[in-house]
Amino acid sequence: xxxxxxxxxxxxxxxxxxxxxxxxxxxxxxxxxxxxxxxxxxxxxxxxxxxxxxxxxxxxxxxxxxxxxxxxxxxxxxxxxxxxxxxxxxxxxxxxxxxxxxxxxxxxxxxxxxxxxxxxxxxxxxxxxxxxxxxxxxxxxxxxxxxxxxxxxxxxxxxxxxxxxxxxxxxxxxxxxxxxxxxxxxxxxxxxxxxxxxxxxxxxxxxxxxxxxxxxxxxxxxxxxxxxxxxxxxxxxxxxxxxxxxxxxxxxxxxxxxxxxxxxxxxxxxxxxxxxxxxxxxxxxxxxxxxxxxxxxxxxxxxxxxxxxxxxxxxxxxxxxxxxxxx
Numbered sequence: 001x002x003x004x005x006x007x008x009x010x011x012x013x014x015x016x017x018x019x020x021x022x023x024x025x026x027x028x029x030x031x032x033x034x035x036x037x038x039x040x041x042x043x044x045x046x047x048x049x050x051x052x053x054x055x056x057x058x059x060x061x062x063x064x065x066x067x068x069x070x071x072x073x074x075x076x077x078x079x080x081x082x083x084x085x086x087x088x089x090x091x092x093x094x095x096x097x098x099x100x101x102x103x104x105x106x107x108x109x110x111x112x113x114x115x116x117x118x119x120x121x122x123x124x125x126x127x128x129x130x131x132x133x134x135x136x137x138x139x140x141x142x143x144x145x146x147x148x149x150x151x152x153x154x155x156x157x158x159x160x161x162x163x164x165x166x167x168x169x170x171x172x173x174x175x176x177x178x179x180x181x182x183x184x185x186x187x188x189x190x191x192x193x194x195x196x197x198x199x200x201x202x203x204x205x206x207x208x209x210x211x212x213x214x215x216x217x218x219x220x221x222x223x224x225x226x227x228x229x230x231x232x233x234x235x236x237x238x239x240x241x242x243x244x245x246x247x248x249x250x251x252x253x254x255x256x257x258x259x260x261x262x263x264x265x266x267x268x269x270x271x272x273x274x275x276x277x278x279x280x281x282x283x284x285x286x287x288x289x290x291x292x293x294x295x296x297x298x299x300x301x302x303x304x305x306x307x308x309x310x311x312x313x314x315x316x317x318x319x320x321x322x323x324x325x326x327x
Contacts, residue, residue: 006035006181007144009042009083012060013050016067017203019188019196022246027148027183029072037078038142038310041065044083044090048131049118065299067206070288081306083138088314092137092321093130099166100133108132109155136160139178141314146181154180171324174317186242191220193239207289210279217243217275222267223260233260233267240271247277 008028010020031037041061047054061082068080083089105111106129115123139147139160147157157180164175189195190202197203204216220240226233235241235257244253252273259265292299 003034003036004145005142006031006037006146006148007040007139007142007178008037008148009040009045009138010064011042011046012057012064013046014056014060014198015063015205015207017196017198017205018243019190019203020067021071021206022188023150023185024148024183025068025071025073028078031148031181032074032077035146038144038313039068039073039078039080040138040310041080041082042138044134045131048125048128049114049121049123051125051127062299063207065303066289066292069292069299069302070285071206075302075306079306079309080302081310082303085303085307086311086314088141088311088318089134089137091318092141093134095321095325096133096137096163096167097130099170100130100163102129104159104162105129105132108159110152132156132159133163136163140164140175141317142310143176143317144178145176147178148181148183150183150185154182174320174324186246188242188246189239191216193221204278206282206285208282213278213282214272214275217271217278218268220271222271226267229266230263232263235260238267240267240274243274243278244270247274247281 008024010024016025028037028039041064043057043061046057046060065080069075073080111129111132114128135156136159139157140163147160149157157178161177164177167175190197190200191204192200192202194200194202204213208216217240220243222240223233223235223238225237235244238260244256248256256265256270256273260270
């Protein structure tokens with residue numbers, strides 16, 4: 001039976017961290033065994049908020065691909081490609097922009113939120129307002145059946161479905177309406193309790209050496225209501241405990257819970273256990289990072305092959321689009 005098709009992408013804004021790993025990449029790795037997966041580096045999307053600082057994008061694309069391969073994305077199972085290598089994405093974006101009402105874009109909750117959160121940037125541009133249309137082009141050009149997203153991204157998938165319906169109504173049936181594939185994302189904040197972000201310097205990166213990991217973990221906020229070592233703690237209040245849940249075995253977790261609540265275990269010792277577990281977990285990932293960094297020709301070949309595989313699909317779709325629109 002023919003596999004359903006998945007499409008997802010990630011903006012190249014820097015080295016990837018644990019939030020990226022647990023928020024998207026581990027799910028991508030699981031999906032590649034059961035679906036026909038297209039995963040792309042969304043470098044044009046990076047311009048929507050960082051159009052004034054483009055000098056690092058090429059390097060970030062390179063490191064992103066290395067990180068993807070190192071955590072288990074398999075180019076024999078999934079098509080890995082760069083958005084900007086396929087001009088067909090831009091062509092479909094232009095055509096979709098002709099039929100998408102501005103009101104659809106202005107009601108986008110992410111647009112409103114980011115205007116407030118990134119008020120220090122000038123984001124009142126057509127590119128930022130219209131990025132969901134480019135996103136729709138990214139998805140629909142591959143006729144994706146499903147789009148893996150967190151619950152906060154559901155409005156984007158719904159807008160893509162609306163654009164597909166409007167195109168099909170105007171020009172005839174070309175595009176399927178993709179479904180959101182909701183992914184359960186563990187709540188993993190940065191080391192200071194805020195959203196994990198490189199701008200906050202609160203990330204643990206997949207490429208961090210052991211000494212950096214240990215330093216970051218040692219500075220993590222734990223139970224803010226446990227000011228002294230002798231005070232009983234509560235793992236449910238501890239901002240570091242979600243990391244424990246991901247990286248420590250069940251029997252160790254149960255012991256930590258008991259010892260924390262009885263004040264038999266202090267936060268310093270507890271975080272040392274976590275740092276050791278993180279170093280062990282990231283060791284095989286970093287071994288692969290070193291391998292791919294030492295074999296750049298292999299990474300370039302994987303990207304070139306992925307670009308070509310994606311291009312064949314995109315070109316076939318655009319031929320249908322032009323025929324339907326009679327242009």
